Amino acid sequence: MSQPEDERREALLTVTDVHKTFGSTEVLRGVDLTVHRGDVVAVIGASGSGKTTLLRCLNGLETPDRGVVEMDGGPRVDFATRPSRKVVHALRDRSAMVFQQHNLFPHRTVIQNVLEGPLVVQKRPVAEATAEAEALLARVGLADKRDAYPVQLSGGQQQRVGIVRALALHPDLLLFDEPTSALDPELVGEVLSLILELAREGWTMVIVTHELQFAREVANTVVFVDQGRVLESGPPSQVLRDPVEERTRQFVHRLLHPF
Numbered sequence: 421m422s423q424p425e426d427e428r429r430e431a432l433l434t435v436t437d438v439h440k441t442f443g444s445t446e447v448l449r450g451v452d453l454t455v456h457r458g459d460v461v462a463v464i465g466a467s468g469s470g471k472t473t474l475l476r477c478l479n480g481l482e483t484p485d486r487g488v489v490e491m492d493g494g495p496r497v498d499f500a501t502r503p504s505r506k507v508v509h510a511l512r513d514r515s516a517m518v519f520q521q522h523n524l525f526p527h528r529t530v531i532q533n534v535l536e537g538p539l540v541v542q543k544r545p546v547a548e549a550t551a552e553a554e555a556l557l558a559r560v561g562l563a564d565k566r567d568a569y570p571v572q573l574s575g576g577q578q579q580r581v582g583i584v585r586a587l588a589l590h591p592d593l594l595l596f597d598e599p600t601s602a603l604d605p606e607l608v609g610e611v612l613s614l615i616l617e618l619a620r621e622g623w624t625m626v627i628v629t630h631e632l633q634f635a636r637e638v639a640n641t642v643v644f645v646d647q648g649r650v651l652e653s654g655p656p657s658q659v660l661r662d663p664v665e666e667r668t669r670q671f672v673h674r675l676l677h678p679f
Contacts, residue, residue, distance in 0.1 A: 430456060430492060431456050432491065433491055437451070437487045438489065439484060440484045449647070450649065457624055460627065460639045461641045462629055463642075470648040474628075476597075514591065515592065516586035518586050522579055522581070524578055529566070529567050533581060534557065541589075579603065583614060587618075594624065595625070599629070600631060612631065615634075619639075632676055635660065640656075644667075646667055651667055
């Protein structure tokens with residue numbers, strides 16, 4: 421008997437029984453998640469369901485109360501044992517985050533923002549890192565903004581710089597936290613098109629998003645988080661068109677038919 425496809429594919433990220441509490445509020449309640457190499461996982465759910473907290477736990481930006489986050493080839497981080505900062509940083513080094521609010525350094529130019537990680541964190545040669553950063557900026561149509569400051573850019577341009585900054589780190593995993601929610605509607609398309617292009621190139625990504633049509637187009641797995649748990653997970657054709665759980669059906673219908 422042949423193995424199921426997911427068992428034959430190589431798991432890049434494995435999350436087991438992750439819990440996180442803020443004060444008296446239990447935000448994550450035993451989350452399990454597997455991301456295979458080349459996967460694009462769209463995480464959906466209502467506001468306050470724990471999506472962003474889950475995303476931040478994947479690379480140790482948020483410290484779970486307990487649970488295990490493991491990357492293929494290491495590290496394996498068991499948060500119940502209060503792992504060292506070195507171990508958590510080793511986890512963080514395997515991924516790169518693209519934030520909802522861009523999080524660019526306002527006092528640095530575009531090229532300086534992109535080079536911060538490769539030069540300061542990864543200690544790469546200046547000439548090599550600069551050449552790659554300039555090539556990435558050219559790829560996303562921002563070569564002429566090399567020496568501009570974030571305040572001189574539109575929201576869509578700032579988000580594209582944020583994506584370039586992540587790509588320049590050569591991460592195994594790209595993490596996106598609502599990458600279009602802070603953008604004016606007319607700027608959303610340019611960012612989504614870039615993410616779709618990255619997906620077609622085979623980048624492994626986990627994307628927290630409220631854009632269900634985009635999730636249907638870009639993702640091979642959709643994860644519905646409800647009240648701190650993964651309530652349903654599967655291909656977009658199932659989760660977004662014929663969900664098993666009644667709560668998932670209600671959520672999807674409300675977003676696709678708001679009026």
